[in-house]
Amino acid sequence: MMKFFAAVLLLISLALPASALEIEAPEVPESAREQMPENTQSFAEGLWELLKKALMTVRPDLREACAVSVSVVAAVILVSLLRSFPGSPQTTLNLAGTAVITATLLLNTNSMIQLGAETVRQLSDYGKMLSPVMTAAMAAQGGVTSSAALYTGTAVLDAILSSLISRVLMPVVYLFLALGAAHSAVGEEMLKKMRDFIKNAVSWCLKTLLTVFTTYMSITGVVSGTTDAAALKATRVTISSVVPVVGGILSDASEAVLVSAGLMKNAAGIYGILAVLALFLEPFLRIGVHYLILKSTAALCAIFGTPGTTGIIEDFSTAMGMLLGMTGAVCLLLLISTVCFMKGVG
Amino acid sequence: MGGLREYLLNVVAAAFICGILSGLFPEGSGKKLLRLVCGVFLTIVVLRPVVGLNPDFLTDSLLALQSDGSGFTAQGEEMTDQALRERIKQQAEAYILDKAAELNASIQAEVELSQQSPPVPLSVTISGTVSPYARTQLEQMLLADLGIAKENQVWTG
Numbered sequence: 001m002m003k004f005f006a007a008v009l010l011l012i013s014l015a016l017p018a019s020a021l022e023i024e025a026p027e028v029p030e031s032a033r034e035q036m037p038e039n040t041q042s043f044a045e046g047l048w049e050l051l052k053k054a055l056m057t058v059r060p061d062l063r064e065a066c067a068v069s070v071s072v073v074a075a076v077i078l079v080s081l082l083r084s085f086p087g088s089p090q091t092t093l094n095l096a097g098t099a100v101i102t103a104t105l106l107l108n109t110n111s112m113i114q115l116g117a118e119t120v121r122q123l124s125d126y127g128k129m130l131s132p133v134m135t136a137a138m139a140a141q142g143g144v145t146s147s148a149a150l151y152t153g154t155a156v157l158d159a160i161l162s163s164l165i166s167r168v169l170m171p172v173v174y175l176f177l178a179l180g181a182a183h184s185a186v187g188e189e190m191l192k193k194m195r196d197f198i199k200n201a202v203s204w205c206l207k208t209l210l211t212v213f214t215t216y217m218s219i220t221g222v223v224s225g226t227t228d229a230a231a232l233k234a235t236r237v238t239i240s241s242v243v244p245v246v247g248g249i250l251s252d253a254s255e256a257v258l259v260s261a262g263l264m265k266n267a268a269g270i271y272g273i274l275a276v277l278a279l280f281l282e283p284f285l286r287i288g289v290h291y292l293i294l295k296s297t298a299a300l301c302a303i304f305g306t307p308g309t310t311g312i313i314e315d316f317s318t319a320m321g322m323l324l325g326m327t328g329a330v331c332l333l334l335l336i337s338t339v340c341f342m343k344g345v346g
Numbered sequence: 347m348g349g350l351r352e353y354l355l356n357v358v359a360a361a362f363i364c365g366i367l368s369g370l371f372p373e374g375s376g377k378k379l380l381r382l383v384c385g386v387f388l389t390i391v392v393l394r395p396v397v398g399l400n401p402d403f404l405t406d407s408l409l410a411l412q413s414d415g416s417g418f419t420a421q422g423e424e425m426t427d428q429a430l431r432e433r434i435k436q437q438a439e440a441y442i443l444d445k446a447a448e449l450n451a452s453i454q455a456e457v458e459l460s461q462q463s464p465p466v467p468l469s470v471t472i473s474g475t476v477s478p479y480a481r482t483q484l485e486q487m488l489l490a491d492l493g494i495a496k497e498n499q500v501w502t503g
Contacts, residue, residue, distance in 0.1 A: 028396070136422035137422060137425075139421070140422040141418040144422075151419070182362075188369060190381075191361070239464055244491075245441065246438075246467060246492035249441065250434060250466070253433035
């Protein structure tokens with residue numbers, strides 16, 4: 001008889017909606033709404049749709065980057081031709097060549113730096129809305145200690161990384177380009193060393209912050225997860241110690257609520273990841289196209305150009321690489337934190 | 347942003363001054379000394395904002411974020427608690443109605459839960475027409491199965 005009632009209760013519990021549990025990821029910002037896939041329930045399908053949409057948007061940038069590349073190659077050929085004439089003013093030609101190439105590339109690079117800065121800001125803003133939802137969702141599933149610790153880690157590292165990028169690293173890209181152009185024009189070794197120092201410092205900052213973040217998330221996941229699992233076990237023991245029928249009701253209800261919370265958390269997490277990728281993929285691919293075209297241009301110009309003119313093209317492509325690293329780091333931080341929240345308790 | 351522009355201008359200006367001085371100076375042991383001085387000067391200019399950082403601000407920000415985290419966690423716990431209460435209430439009421447149906451009694455039951463965690467049925471208000479036998483059986487069931495004391499069983503109608 002008890003088994004029959006337990007079965008009836010289980011059926012009732014499965015049929016009842018967990019109405020008090022309403023966990024939804026924040027809606028994707030207006031700018032990325034078009035990129036957002038139709039089906040946000042399936043991660044694989046959503047990701048595929050996102051990629052297709054993002055790849056469609058890079059065509060104009062590909063044309064633009066190719067046009068700029070042709071101009072740059074023409075300028076490098078012209079400088080090389082003029083330098084080949086006997087008695088030509090080498091230093092003046094070097095300066096003029098650097099100035100022309102810098103002016104040609106700067107417009108595009110500037111718009112890419114602005115795009116990168118805007119993407120970092122949007123990703124960070126979305127992360128600030130998503131983390132609280134995932135924290136509450138994880139706490140609802142029983143991960144009280146883990147969720148608080150993960151939230152603190154995510155919020156601190158996100159604040160540090162996005163502030164560092166928007167306030168220091170993005171402006172430093174201009175400084176890097178200025179030093180690169182100055183080195184290319186006058187060939188001063190100290191300028192080259194400073195330029196290299198900036199490149200290494202940016203790379204070091206991003207790598208260090210991401211390493212600290214992933215280490216913190218891994219340790220927190222294990223330590224706090226164990227605490228939460230123990231707390232859940234203690235609750236189950238408490239439930240089993242009450243009157244049998246009441247214990248059965250409590251156990252079923254508790255299980256059903258935890259399952260509902262888990263399902264909602266995962267749905268919110270998948271939507272959140274797709275929203276982060278919708279914000280990130282298009283700008284990343286656009287900057288990536290410029291980066292690859294500039295790298296190819298530098299490789300082509302190395303055949304017939306001077307070290308100075310080839311060097312400045314290399315520097316512009318490195319600047320694009322830095323932008324890719326910065327936007328990628330913020331995106332990776334949000335993805336790692338969301339996955340850690342989704343991973344659950346124990 | 348103004349402060350940042352000023353900082354970057356300072357760094358660029360310092361780098362150019364060092365570059366020009368280094369270019370003007372003839373090669374030799376004096377140039378090595380000049381390079382060293384320039385290096386120290388540039389390091390000071392670059393690191394100046396780091397020295398001016400206020401550690402209290404960082405501590406306050408961290409505490410504020412921890413407090414936010416606790417708030418969001420509390421929201422999650424509250425959501426679970428509310429959902430759990432709703433489910434337990436609905437299941438307890440469904441259980442009572444099921445038992446009443448077995449005794450051919452047509453009733454409505456309103457269960458109130460305790461404030462403890464996890465919440466358990468504390469009292470019940472039952473309305474409808476019940477035979478004396480069914481009522482006795484139900485009273486015993488409420489006490490034995492759901493742990494609701496007789497004084498907390500309210501019968502109306």
